[in-house]
Amino acid sequence: MNKEPRFEGNIFHHPCSVESCGREGCIGEGVNLLKGRLGQWYCAPHYKELERKRTNEKRIVTPPPQERQGRLL
Numbered sequence: 629m630n631k632e633p634r635f636e637g638n639i640f641h642h643p644c645s646v647e648s649c650g651r652e653g654c655i656g657e658g659v660n661l662l663k664g665r666l667g668q669w670y671c672a673p674h675y676k677e678l679e680r681k682r683t684n685e686k687r688i689v690t691p692p693p694q695e696r697q698g699r700l701l
């Protein structure tokens with residue numbers, strides 16, 4: 629299945645970028661049709677998943693400082 633966003637005639641096809649997904653993407657990233665950039669597209673559930681993953685990655689990149697302090701009382 630062709631996952632690349634593309635024009636067929638006047639129709640802009642932009643399938644979800646997730647390999648196993650057969651849905652049409654409804655949210656595009658890095659899209660600039662005037663510059664010929666067709667971007668990457670995701671269906672709503674996969675876009676949410678991607679956002680969640682990114683949020684998690686950010687957490688990993690900047691872990692909160694963990695100080696080893698304990699309260700005795």
Ligand SMILES: [Zn+2]
Pocket residue numbers: 644645646649650651670671672673674
């Ligand atoms: Zn999808």
